Amino acid sequence: MRGNGHAMATADIVVTVDGTEMAASWLDESPETRRAIEAALPLDGHGTRWGDELYFRIPVDVETELGARTTVEAGTIAYWPQGNALCLFWGPTPASTGSDPQAASPVNVVARLDDVTPLTSLPAGADASVRIVDN
8 A cells, every 4th residue: 555554544535546545534515425425435437637637427416515616625525416426636627717626517525635646647547446444
């Protein structure tokens, strides 16, 4: 396992992109979406890169939640209702006007990556998976 082993101990989920594991923690911003994603885990898909965002389709169908937004922080893991996709954000996207990640349309924020460094050297597309941490 690559990455900071200490961070893994406190993580809720592990996101693996292009063979690299990254720890992430659930957030309470979009509880309905979070429950739907938790119920669907583990998830696997082939991600598509859009600027500094990687997204992949998942078998979850949830509406846009009340707190959905287009501007998010680097490290945000969100669900994109329009595309039934899970999105990993680590920097500006083609929709961004500044340095913050900007989604194409409102996303439901569900988790945060502890460290986005491994994402900065991603190829155009990468295999991705999300699973619960086995404590």
